[in-house]
Amino acid sequence: MEEIKKEDLSIILNSHYQQFIFIYTPFCGTCKLARRMLETIENIEGFPTFHTLNASLFPEFMQDYQVESVPCLVMMKKNQIQEKVYAFQSVPDMYRKIESYLNR
Incomplete structure (x- = not known):
């Protein structure tokens, strides 16, 4: 896992990659x-x-993208949120959900 720094946030958000x-x-x-x-x-x-x-260090992000609670996994591409996942039920469930975004 790679921690986002303030200076890298806009690069990540605007990426053409998933x-x-x-x-x-x-x-x-x-x-x-x-x-x-x-x-x-x-x-x-x-x-x-x-x-x-x-989330404590990025209150603007939390408000701008309407993240309601933590933990949250955000899937995004080109500064558009595709999905927010708040319920982490199991590894296989999360695996399937994430895998569905890899081929988009």
Whole structure:
């Protein structure tokens, strides 16, 4: 997982490539569980590195993109959110969801 820095945010958001941004807060226990799920998926060959964004440091992003809670996985491309996932039910469920965006 790769932490987003303020200076890199606009580059990532405007990318023509599919982006996966995991939004969390440091003291959120559910966020830690969700992160472990995503780290498992990230280690599968052919899957991208997820970007991570600390919601506490990016309040403008949270408001502009109407992120309602954490943890949240945002799928976006060309500065457009395609989907926001708030429920991290299982690794296989998240695997299928993420995989569906890889061939778009």
